[in-house]
Amino acid sequence: SQQGEEDPQALSIQEGENATMNCSYKTSINNLQWYRQNSGRGLVHLILIRSNEREKHSGRLRVTLDTSKKSSSLLITASRAADTASYFCAKNSGGSNYKLTFGKGTLLTVNP
């Protein structure tokens, strides 16, 4: 089964515009985490949203979670060229080791 699937797979916008990326999952979660990956680099943690939360903000980032629809979205407002990266959602189902299950990611390109 597919877990943590993002859409769109690629998104190209102009600087200053907002970018919305979506993530769906199949089974229950303990929390859902969003990460950014610049080309060839490591994964940078952006936001963690717990299963009992509906919305969370961090600077220009806003994450929502709808557990009834098993989906989450990441909104980046007033995008900048430096936001160009791949964005991944990762599902944490709890258990004894809290491993993450990643989706395929959305490649965001912000054009100056």
Add this chain to the structure above:
Amino acid sequence: EPEVTQTPSHQVTQMGQEVILRCVPISNHLYFYWYRQILGQKVEFLVSFYNNEISEKSEIFDDQFSVERPDGSNFTLKIRSTKLEDSAMYFCASRGTTLYSNQPQHFGDGTRLSIL
């Protein structure tokens, strides 16, 4: 801000050779992980490590793989006899200063492993 460090950044190895990838997790973290990302594919979980033992491993983590935390600071991934399909970016991660579950994992920059 504390970070996870990985060495080397790039490792080129002949097929069949042993390779050791090294990681220094964040010092007071309790849980340690290895993930891999084959080019163009998802990040996949390999293994988790807690309290000096493996707590979970994926199907990918077969007998050719092993992990160690030899000295309380380093966390290593060893592949005994590498195959072409082991070529990937390998990420180390750590989390958790307590048993509280809602803490993020912090990743290193990865080691790009190329098997020739």
